[in-house]
Every structure is written in C-alpha cells, then in structure tokens.
Amino acid sequence: MQAVEISNLSKIYRGKRGVCVEALRDLSLSIDQGEVFGFLGPNGAGKSTTIKIIMGLVKATHGSTSIMGKDSTVGVAREAVGYLPENPAFYDYLNALEYLRFVGGMFKMPSEPLEPRIEQTLKLLELWDARKRPMRSYSKGMVQRVGLAQVLVHDPDVYILDEPMSGLDPVGRALVKDIILDLRRRGKTVFFSSHIVNDVEKICDRVAIILNGELQCVVRVDQIMSEGVIGYQVRSRRSGRGDSSDYDVSKEELTELLDRLRIEGEEILLVEPRRRHLEDFFLSIVEGKSKI
Ligand SMILES: Nc1ncnc2c1ncn2[C@@H]1O[C@H](COP(=O)(O)OP(=O)(O)OP(=O)(O)O)[C@@H](O)[C@H]1O
Incomplete structure (x- = not known):
C-alpha cells in the first residue's frame, strides 16, 4: 500500500x-x-x-x-x-x-x-x-x-x-x-x-x-547525484615545499593525472568529485533544456 x-x-x-x-x-x-x-x-x-x-x-x-x-x-x-x-x-x-x-x-x-x-x-x-x-x-x-x-x-x-x-x-x-x-x-x-x-x-x-x-x-536523488559526477578537483604539493597546485580534470583524465603526479614525486592532498547538483538538474528541467 x-x-x-x-x-x-x-x-x-x-x-x-x-x-x-x-x-x-x-x-x-x-x-x-x-x-x-x-x-x-x-x-x-x-x-x-x-x-x-x-x-x-x-x-x-x-x-x-x-x-x-x-x-x-x-x-x-x-x-x-x-x-x-x-x-x-x-x-x-x-x-x-x-x-x-x-x-x-x-x-x-x-x-x-x-x-x-x-x-x-x-x-x-x-x-x-x-x-x-x-x-x-x-x-x-x-x-x-x-x-x-x-x-x-x-x-x-x-x-x-x-x-x-x-x-x-x-x-x-x-x-x-x-x-x-x-x-x-x-x-x-x-x-x-x-x-x-x-x-x-x-x-x-x-x-x-x-x-x-x-x-x-x-x-x-542518489541517482542524480551519482550520475552527476562531471570531473574531479585534485590538489597536490611537491614534497618539502609549502605551495600547493590545483587541477580540474574530467573523469577520463583523472587516472593519468594521478599517475603523473606520483611519478613527479608530488604528494596528493585532495581528490574531490565535482558533481552536477540537483539544482542544476532542476534548472535544466524548468528552463526546458532537458526532459526525462
Ligand atoms: N484560489 C485560486 N483561484 C484562482 N487561481 C488560483 C487559486 N489558487 C491558486 N491559483 C493559481 O493556480 C496556479 C498554481 O498555484 P499554486 O499556489 O498551487 O502554486 P505553487 O506551486 O504552490 O506556488 P508557490 O511556490 O508560489 O506557492 C497559479 O497560477 C495560481 O495563480
């Protein structure tokens, strides 16, 4: 029921x-x-x-x-x-x-x-x-x-x-x-x-x-959120140095970037997914940009 x-x-x-x-x-x-x-x-x-x-x-x-x-x-x-x-x-x-x-x-x-x-x-x-x-x-x-x-x-x-x-x-x-x-x-x-x-x-x-x-x-909502990963933000730091560097990469580019940073001796500080939020989805429906 x-x-x-x-x-x-x-x-x-x-x-x-x-x-x-x-x-x-x-x-x-x-x-x-x-x-x-x-x-x-x-x-x-x-x-x-x-x-x-x-x-x-x-x-x-x-x-x-x-x-x-x-x-x-x-x-x-x-x-x-x-x-x-x-x-x-x-x-x-x-x-x-x-x-x-x-x-x-x-x-x-x-x-x-x-x-x-x-x-x-x-x-x-x-x-x-x-x-x-x-x-x-x-x-x-x-x-x-x-x-x-x-x-x-x-x-x-x-x-x-x-x-x-x-x-x-x-x-x-x-x-x-x-x-x-x-x-x-x-x-x-x-x-x-x-x-x-x-x-x-x-x-x-x-x-x-x-x-x-x-x-x-x-x-x-969990489907929108999981389908909504559009890329990753990566932050790394060269060992022994204070400055950090930020990278924005697509899902496909992530593995290649992490491999390269490791080879270059960088310390990975952060790998964070960038996702499409429910609000983006809502606006796309309301503004007629997408339909389900
Ligand atoms: N008593 C009423 N007489 C005439 N039209 C009405 C009446 N109540 C609501 N409407 C109209 O019906 C439509 C839907 O209104 P409703 O209040 O259900 O929307 P809503 O999604 O709850 O909006 P909001 O987020 O602004 O509260 C609107 O066009 C509104 O002007």
Whole structure:
C-alpha cells in the first residue's frame, strides 16, 4: 500500500467573471511508505494546489487522492497525517502551549502522552522559553516553528508539509532538515513541497518536478547525484615545499593525472568529485533544456 497516491489529478480554478486558471493537468504520483519525497516546482507550478486537494481543502476538477489506501477527501483518512499549510496562521491570543494542547485534544490524545510530548516538541523547536507568550507576539520564523510543532505533536505516520523551510533562517532550516531525517529513521513518510532545491538535495529519497501544473519527472536523488559526477578537483604539493597546485580534470583524465603526479614525486592532498547538483538538474528541467 502506498502512503500517498495521487491519480490523474486536474484542477481548474474558475473565477467570478469566467476567468479560468488551469492549475493542474493529469498529475499522478505515488509516495512509498517510509520515503522522504520532495515536490519541487517554481512559483505557481501547482504544489500548494496539489497539497490542498490531498488535504480536502480544495476540490479536484478530476482525479483522486488517497492516504494509506483511503480516499483522502474523507476526514478519517487524514487522522494519520500531520499537515503544515503554506503561511500558517494561528489563534493570536493563544500561546504555543495552549495551542498544542488544543491540537492534542483534536487528536483525542490523553494528557499522559500529550504533556511530555508537548514539552519535547517545544524544546526541539526552541519555543519552550516563549511557550506562555501569546502567538501574536511571535516572529515569522517562530510562527513557522509552531506550525511544525503542531505537525509533530501527535506523532503521525504521514507528514504533508507545504514549504516547511519557508520563513526560517539557516539555523532553523538545518533544524527542519534534521527533524525530517529523524522522521525517516523512524520509518515515517514525508511529502513536502519546496522551491529551494538545495534544502531538498540532502534529505529526499526521490523528488518530483512540476511545472505549469504538469509533472515533468520523478527521479531518485542518489541517482542524480551519482550520475552527476562531471570531473574531479585534485590538489597536490611537491614534497618539502609549502605551495600547493590545483587541477580540474574530467573523469577520463583523472587516472593519468594521478599517475603523473606520483611519478613527479608530488604528494596528493585532495581528490574531490565535482558533481552536477540537483539544482542544476532542476534548472535544466524548468528552463526546458532537458526532459526525462
Ligand atoms: N484560489 C485560486 N483561484 C484562482 N487561481 C488560483 C487559486 N489558487 C491558486 N491559483 C493559481 O493556480 C496556479 C498554481 O498555484 P499554486 O499556489 O498551487 O502554486 P505553487 O506551486 O504552490 O506556488 P508557490 O511556490 O508560489 O506557492 C497559479 O497560477 C495560481 O495563480
């Protein structure tokens, strides 16, 4: 059984004056259980629309979505899900502690696992000291962290996150990456959208790229990374001398260079692959330079 299944999804938004926007066209995706899956696309590509349809917030024009084998438009299917909306907004007059108690109550969690879980989650997201301040006083990044806290507090099996790194500083982004990696270690499924490709590269098993509402490709990140070695940087130093020399060589030229440097009595300090990053791949798809 797939954790999330999206089948032939289409969405046309119809405006009041008959203006139509085709946001999704025949999108199909399967997310395996235990997988971290990145949903990439530029602004306006259709990522949030897809996620809102899965979460039952927007109605599809055609197609269907399921979570753990159940129709995701039926509420009971979403009990196993932690959902982070894009730009979360919370009750301004509640503090983080009260809000997480409210969320735990919605998931019918008894106070015994709930209270320690709230403490653990608020500490993890560095909100513990601010837990009794009303959320209207929180910064943008703090609100995003509350959004992540309410996703984690009931320990669901499936996580659907719309731009989880949005509004966070580099420290906050690194924390979110660690949290997602920890979820993967614990066998959870994470489906998240982003347009910041560098954030995705280190944590995803697979990514899908969507453009103008159409799926362009689904790729394994490790495959892109391993196929992406385009050459090597080599640094060497003549024995007894302080200065080092750098060389950029292709894959084919590497062995010949290393042999030559050894014969010349050079000490090899570094051999580092230069690879095509996921971002290069993403840009080549989005800019139409390559297709899969
Ligand atoms: N309620 C709406 N009414 C009309 N058009 C909409 C509505 N919501 C989204 N759209 C349009 O649908 C398309 C896809 O939007 P969507 O928000 O799904 O993209 P996205 O990939 O999430 O973008 P971003 O990265 O900027 O958040 C865009 O052209 C957008 O203008």
